Amino acid sequence: MTSNRPRIVRLVDVKDESSTVRTMTFRDDLCSKAKPGQFIMVWIPGVDEIPMSISVIKEDLAGLTVREVGEASKTLFDIKAGGTIGIRGPYGNGFTPIIGKVMIIGAGTGLAPLMPLTEILAERSASIDMIIGGKTIDEFVFVDRAKRALFKTKSRLVTTTEDGSHGIRGLATDAILPILREKSTDIIYTCGPELMMRKVFSIAQESGVPVQASLERVMKCGIGICGSCCIGKYRACKDGPVFDSPKLEEVKDEFGAFRRDHSGRIIKLSTN
Amino acid sequence: MTSNRPRIVRLVDVKDESSTVRTMTFRDDLCSKAKPGQFIMVWIPGVDEIPMSISVIKEDLAGLTVREVGEASKTLFDIKAGGTIGIRGPYGNGFTPIIGKVMIIGAGTGLAPLMPLTEILAERSASIDMIIGGKTIDEFVFVDRAKRALFKTKSRLVTTTEDGSHGIRGLATDAILPILREKSTDIIYTCGPELMMRKVFSIAQESGVPVQASLERVMKCGIGICGSCCIGKYRACKDGPVFDSPKLEEVKDEFGAFRRDHSGRIIKLSTN
Amino acid sequence: MEEPNLSVEISGFRMKNPLMLASGVLGISIGSLRRVHEAGAGAVVTKSIGYEPRVGYDNPTLVEVHGGYLNAIGLSNPGVKEFCKELSRSKIDDLPLVVSLFGAEPSEFKDMVSMLDGLKIKAYELNLSCPHVKGFGVEVGQDSRAIREIVEAVKEESGKTLFVKLSPNVTDMVKIAKVAEDAGADALTLINTIRAMSIDTETFRPILANKVGGLSGPAIKPIAIRCVYEVSKAVKIPIIGCGGVVDWQDAIEFFLAGAQAVQLGTVIAYRGPDIFEEIKRGIRNYLITKGRKSVREIVGLAHDF
Amino acid sequence: MEEPNLSVEISGFRMKNPLMLASGVLGISIGSLRRVHEAGAGAVVTKSIGYEPRVGYDNPTLVEVHGGYLNAIGLSNPGVKEFCKELSRSKIDDLPLVVSLFGAEPSEFKDMVSMLDGLKIKAYELNLSCPHVKGFGVEVGQDSRAIREIVEAVKEESGKTLFVKLSPNVTDMVKIAKVAEDAGADALTLINTIRAMSIDTETFRPILANKVGGLSGPAIKPIAIRCVYEVSKAVKIPIIGCGGVVDWQDAIEFFLAGAQAVQLGTVIAYRGPDIFEEIKRGIRNYLITKGRKSVREIVGLAHDF
Numbered sequence A, B: 001m002t003s004n005r006p007r008i009v010r011l012v013d014v015k016d017e018s019s020t021v022r023t024m025t026f027r028d029d030l031c032s033k034a035k036p037g038q039f040i041m042v043w044i045p046g047v048d049e050i051p052m053s054i055s056v057i058k059e060d061l062a063g064l065t066v067r068e069v070g071e072a073s074k075t076l077f078d079i080k081a082g083g084t085i086g087i088r089g090p091y092g093n094g095f096t097p098i099i100g101k102v103m104i105i106g107a108g109t110g111l112a113p114l115m116p117l118t119e120i121l122a123e124r125s126a127s128i129d130m131i132i133g134g135k136t137i138d139e140f141v142f143v144d145r146a147k148r149a150l151f152k153t154k155s156r157l158v159t160t161t162e163d164g165s166h167g168i169r170g171l172a173t174d175a176i177l178p179i180l181r182e183k184s185t186d187i188i189y190t191c192g193p194e195l196m197m198r199k200v201f202s203i204a205q206e207s208g209v210p211v212q213a214s215l216e217r218v219m220k221c222g223i224g225i226c227g228s229c230c231i232g233k234y235r236a237c238k239d240g241p242v243f244d245s246p247k248l249e250e251v252k253d254e255f256g257a258f259r260r261d262h263s264g265r266i267i268k269l270s271t272n
Numbered sequence C, D: 001m002e003e004p005n006l007s008v009e010i011s012g013f014r015m016k017n018p019l020m021l022a023s024g025v026l027g028i029s030i031g032s033l034r035r036v037h038e039a040g041a042g043a044v045v046t047k048s049i050g051y052e053p054r055v056g057y058d059n060p061t062l063v064e065v066h067g068g069y070l071n072a073i074g075l076s077n078p079g080v081k082e083f084c085k086e087l088s089r090s091k092i093d094d095l096p097l098v099v100s101l102f103g104a105e106p107s108e109f110k111d112m113v114s115m116l117d118g119l120k121i122k123a124y125e126l127n128l129s130c131p132h133v134k135g136f137g138v139e140v141g142q143d144s145r146a147i148r149e150i151v152e153a154v155k156e157e158s159g160k161t162l163f164v165k166l167s168p169n170v171t172d173m174v175k176i177a178k179v180a181e182d183a184g185a186d187a188l189t190l191i192n193t194i195r196a197m198s199i200d201t202e203t204f205r206p207i208l209a210n211k212v213g214g215l216s217g218p219a220i221k222p223i224a225i226r227c228v229y230e231v232s233k234a235v236k237i238p239i240i241g242c243g244g245v246v247d248w249q250d251a252i253e254f255f256l257a258g259a260q261a262v263q264l265g266t267v268i269a270y271r272g273p274d275i276f277e278e279i280k281r282g283i284r285n286y287l288i289t290k291g292r293k294s295v296r297e298i299v300g301l302a303h304d305f
C-alpha cells in the first residue's frame, strides 16, 4: 500500500564514468527486479527528488548513472560510497526486449537505461548493432561496459564524435542508415537528446523499422497523477518513458518540438 | 480491511421457536464458516445494533435466534422473511469442541450458541448429555432440534422446568450432579442466565470438570476496543464470549456478581 | 429495464455523467484533459491557474501514506496568459472543461476571468482551499470577507457557471459555505485536501520539500462525506463531492450524502484514467438494482434518516 | 551497547516508556486498564468521565472505514461519583493512571477534580475535543475563553499534572494550543478524532446512530503528525502525540515531529494490547541502530530541517 515513499539506501560503490558522470550502486530488491528502461525517483534530502534511469540491474545490486547538471544532480554526484539516498520506484513501462536483430543508439546519460537492456539482449544472444555518440571523446561513457556486453555476441559497436576524437566523425544518427542498408533490423532502441531521438525516429519511419525511444519530461510524482510529464495524451512517467513508434507518431507534434518546464509552460527544444 | 461494516443480508426464512423467540436465517459466507459460540452484531437500521449468537451454521445458510426483550430485539423479531438486516462479524472466540464425554447445559436463548455446537459434537460422535432448562414449558426452545441432533449418538436429553410442566421439576443445575456421579465427564458447555452459569461453574469446580461458558456483556464495538464488555481483565467480545475454567476463576469476583450497563455503571446481578 | 440516466446538470452546466476529474490531477495540458474525457469523465477540471507563472515547490512534492497521498505541488502553473494559449492550441468546443483558478485578490480573479471568458470554457472552479500555499488557498478560504469579494468579482465579470471549492481545514465549514452561496456561487466543490505531514524515520526529515502538504485519497473520504452531508443540509446550491472516491460505492455514498456529482483525483494514481468507465458502469448497475431512473433520484437520500 | 532509556517524564509525570493507552479505548474499568498496563503501556488514560452518568448514543457506535474507524460512543460514562467508586474498588497506587475528563462548564471540571483528587491518580487529561457530542468537546475546544477558564479552574483545584487534549477540527490549532499553554496546561495531547461520516449504500442510511462520528486510525496519522509538528514549534510545554499509531515507525515519526510520548487507540482493534510490547521493542531497536541513548534525544529532530 504505502510503497510510493522513499526507501533509504546506502551507496555500495561510486564509480567515475567520465569527469561529469558517475555510476552509483546500492542494494534494493525492487530495483534488482526492474525492467531496463524503468526509472526511480531519487531523493537527495534537503535538495530535490529527481528521476534517474536504473542503469545497473543485477541480482544483488542496482545502480544509477548521474551527470552533473544542476543543483540536485551535482549534490547527488558528490555523494560518496557509504552515503545514503532515498529512492522510490521502479516506475514506468521500460523497454520491451526483442530477441532478434536490434539496433541500440544512445548518447551521454541516455545510455543509462540502454546498458542493462544491451546486457539482457546480449545474454539472450540477440544480434546487436550499437551506436554510441558524443560531442567529444571526454564525454563518452559506457564504452568499455558495452564492449564487455557485446563481446560474446554477433554484435558490433560504432562510436561517433562530432569532433572526430573517437570513432567516426559526425552525429550518431549518421551511422544509422549505413547499417540499416547493410542488413535487416527488427527494432531500434534509443535514448539521448530528444532531437537525436526525433531524428532516429524519422530515419526509422522512412525505413519501416519500429522504434522504442525513452523520453525525458519533468517529473514530480512519477506515478501518473500530477500531469507534469505529459506529452500529448500520455504520461511519460506511467505510459512511458519508453514510447514505441505508434505512440511516437501520436505525439509527433510535441516529440522533438517542445517540452514543459516545472510550471507547465511550453519550452521549445532548440535545434542546436 | 474495511470488514467491520454491516453487510446487508436478506432473511431467507423466519421460524417461531416459541411465542417470544424466533430463528431467522440468511445467506452469508462468513457466518457459514463461524465457530459455534461466535456472535454477530446485528444492525436494525434506525433502531440499534445488538449482539446475537450465530444459532445456525450450515454450508449455505446461517441464522440467529432472537428473543423479544426490548426495542431492538422486538423490532428484529418482527422482521419477516424477505426483510433485511445488517450484520458484521463473526466475532469472539467461540467454543472449542472436544470430542469426548460432554455435558451441554443451557436455557432460553442461551441455547442459541449451544445448538450448532451440539450438532457438530453429535456429528463427530461425542457422547452428549444435554440439559435444557426453563421456567415453564412455553419457554422451551430447540427441544426438537436437540432431539434430532442427538438422535444418532450415544446421547441423552434432560429437560427441567421450575413448574414441572416439562421434564424434571426443578432447576437445570439440579440435573448436573446426578449425571456427573453416574459417569465421567470431560467437559461442560453452558450458556444461559449468568447466575445459572455461575452455579454450573461451582458444581463443576467441585467435581473437577472443566467448563466453557458463554457470557453476555453490553457490547458496542464487538471488536475489542470500546471496553464496554469488559469483565475483569478480559473483553467478552474478543477474549470471550466463551470463558474456560481458568478464565472464569480469574474473573470470579465479577462472574455472576455484576455486569455493567451502557454507561459503564456496575449493575448487581439479582439472585432471583 | 430502462437505461438509467447518468447525466446531471449543475446550474446550467450539463454533464453526460456525474464523474469529473478533480483539479490538479493530469490537468495542466489539454492533451491529458482530453484523454481523461475520452476515458469517460463527464467533465474535466484543469489544474489551478494563477495570474503569474509558478514553478511550485521543489520535489519531493508527493508521498504516499496509509490510505492516500500527501502532495505539496505548490500551485505550479504556467500563468493565465500562457494557459490561454494552451487552450487556444486546439479545439476545445467539445470538451466539458472547467478551469480552476486561484489567487490572492479579487482583482486577480477578475483579470484572469476576463482573459479566459472568451474561450470555450464551460465553467470555473475557484480554488479557495489549497492547504499548503501561504497567501492563497486556505488563508483565503478561511476568510469570509475574502470569499465574498472574490466570488462577487468573478460573478460580475462572467456569466459562466461558477463552482467554489472549499477546504475542511476550518472550524465551521457550513458557515463558509453559506458565505460562498450568498455571494453567488452556483455550486460548491467539497473538499480540497487536508493539511498533513509525513516524516522519514531514517533521515528525521519531513519528506515533502514544503514539509506540509495536503492529504487526499480514501483516508479523507469519511471527512468529505461528512462535509457534503452537513453543507448540503444548509445550502440550496448543488454540491460536487470530492475526496477519496476509488470505486462506485464511494461515488454512491457521495450522492446519498447530497452531492450531485463527484470528482476523482487520487484514484488516478491507483487505477489510471480507465477508472471512470468502471465507476460509471457501477453506478449504472446500482441504479438498475435499486430501480432508480437517474442519479438525481438518489441525491441526498441519506438526509431522510 | 548500552540499553537505551525509554522512560520519559512529562511535567513531573514519570512513565517507564513513552507509550500510553488513549482515552476511550478499554478505559472504563480498572480491570482492563490494568491489563493494558501489564501488556506494556507506560501509562493508561481512562475513558472520558463527566459529571453525570451518560449511556451515550445508541449502537451502531462504531464502523470501520478505509484506514481506520468512525466512532460515536457519545461520551458514555458512569459519572464521576460512580467512577470514584470504581477507582476505590482495588489498589491503584502502582498504576500510572491518567483520568480523562469532559464537561461543559469550568465548575463541572472543578467539582469532578475535587472529588477525584484524593485518589491515587497521577494526572488528568481534559478532553476538550470530542468531535461528536454537542455542548462538550469540539464546541468547547473551539472556544478560547472556555478553554482558558476550564484549564485555570482545574489548575486551581489540583496540583496534579494536567494534559489538555485538543481537536484538529479547528481553523487554527496553534492558536488554541497557545491558549491552553497560557492557561496553565502542563502538556497537550494531540489529536482527538476528526468529524466524519459513513453512509450505507444498501439502506441509504448513515451507519452510526449519531450519523456523525470521529475518525481515528492510520487515516488521520499524517494530520496528527502535522498538528504535533506545528504546535510543538509554537509552545514550550511537552506534547503527547495521538492518532493512527500502528507500529514503531509511527511512534518514531511522532517523536521526530516533536511528541514526548504517544498514545495508542485504534491499533488495539487491529492488534490487541500486545502491540505495546511490540512497539516498545521496535523503539528500543531503533534507538540502538541510531546510536541514541534515550527517546528524549530524538524528540523534535524533524524541526532541524
Ligand SMILES: Cc1cc2nc3c(=O)[nH]c(=O)nc-3n(C[C@H](O)[C@H](O)[C@H](O)COP(=O)(O)OP(=O)(O)OC[C@H]3O[C@@H](n4cnc5c(N)ncnc54)[C@H](O)[C@@H]3O)c2cc1C
Pocket: A039, A048, A049, A050, A051, A052, A053, A054, A055, A064, A065, A066, A067, A068, A069, A070, A071, A072, A073, A074, A109, A112, A113, A215, A216, A217, A218, A219, A220, A241, C059
Ligand atoms: C525518465 C528519466 C530518466 C532520467 N535518467 C537520467 C539518468 O539516468 N542520468 C541522468 O544524469 N539524468 C537522467 N535524467 C535527467 C535528470 O532527471 C535531470 O538531469 C535532473 O533532474 C536535473 O536536476 P538538477 O536539479 O540537477 O538540475 P536543474 O538545474 O534543476 O535542471 C536542469 C534540467 O534538468 C531537468 N529536470 C530538472 N528537474 C527535473 C525533474 N524533476 N524531472 C525531469 N527533469 C528535470 C530539466 O530539463 C531542467 O531544465 C532522467 C530524466 C527522466 C525524466
Ligand SMILES: Cc1cc2nc3c(=O)[nH]c(=O)nc-3n(C[C@H](O)[C@H](O)[C@H](O)COP(=O)(O)OP(=O)(O)OC[C@H]3O[C@@H](n4cnc5c(N)ncnc54)[C@H](O)[C@@H]3O)c2cc1C
Pocket: B039, B048, B049, B050, B051, B052, B053, B054, B055, B064, B065, B066, B067, B068, B069, B070, B071, B072, B073, B074, B109, B112, B113, B215, B216, B217, B218, B219, B220, B241, D059
Ligand atoms: C455475545 C452475546 C450473544 C447474544 N446472543 C443472543 C441470542 O442469540 N439471542 C438473543 O435473543 N439475545 C442474545 N443476546 C442478548 C441480546 O443482545 C440482548 O437481548 C439485546 O441486545 C437486547 O436489546 P433490546 O434493545 O431489545 O433491549 P433493551 O431494552 O435495550 O435492553 C435489554 C437488556 O439487553 C441487554 N442489552 C441491550 N443492548 C445490548 C448490547 N448492545 N449488548 C449486550 N447486551 C445488550 C442489556 O442487558 C439490557 O439491559 C446476546 C448478547 C451477547 C452479549
Ligand SMILES: Cc1cc2nc3c(=O)[nH]c(=O)nc-3n(C[C@H](O)[C@H](O)[C@H](O)COP(=O)(O)O)c2cc1C
Pocket: A225, A226, C022, C023, C024, C025, C047, C048, C062, C069, C071, C073, C075, C100, C127, C130, C165, C191, C192, C193, C215, C216, C217, C218, C220, C242, C243, C244, C245, C263, C264, C265, C266, C267
Ligand atoms: C497531485 C495533486 C494536485 C492537486 N492540485 C490541486 C489544484 O491545483 N487545485 C485544487 O483545487 N485541488 C488540487 N488537488 C486536490 C484535488 O483536486 C482533490 O480535491 C483532492 O485530491 C481530494 O480528492 P481525491 O481524494 O479524489 O484525490 C490536488 C490533488 C493532488 C493529489
Ligand SMILES: Cc1cc2nc3c(=O)[nH]c(=O)nc-3n(C[C@H](O)[C@H](O)[C@H](O)COP(=O)(O)O)c2cc1C
Pocket: B225, B226, D022, D023, D024, D025, D047, D048, D062, D069, D071, D073, D075, D100, D127, D130, D165, D191, D192, D193, D215, D216, D217, D218, D220, D242, D243, D244, D245, D263, D264, D265, D266, D267
Ligand atoms: C472507540 C473510541 C472511543 C474514544 N473515546 C474517547 C474519549 O472518551 N475521550 C477522548 O478524549 N478520546 C476518545 N477517543 C479518541 C482517542 O483517544 C484518540 O484520540 C483517537 O482515537 C486517535 O487515536 P488512534 O488513531 O490511535 O485511535 C476514542 C476513540 C475511539 C476509537
Ligand code: FES
Pocket: A218, A219, A220, A221, A222, A223, A224, A225, A226, A227, A228, A229, A230, A235, A236, A237, A238
Ligand atoms: S510525473 Fe506526475 S504524472 Fe508523470
Ligand code: FES
Pocket: B218, B219, B220, B221, B222, B223, B224, B225, B226, B227, B228, B229, B230, B235, B236, B237, B238
Ligand atoms: S464490545 Fe467493545 S470492547 Fe467488547
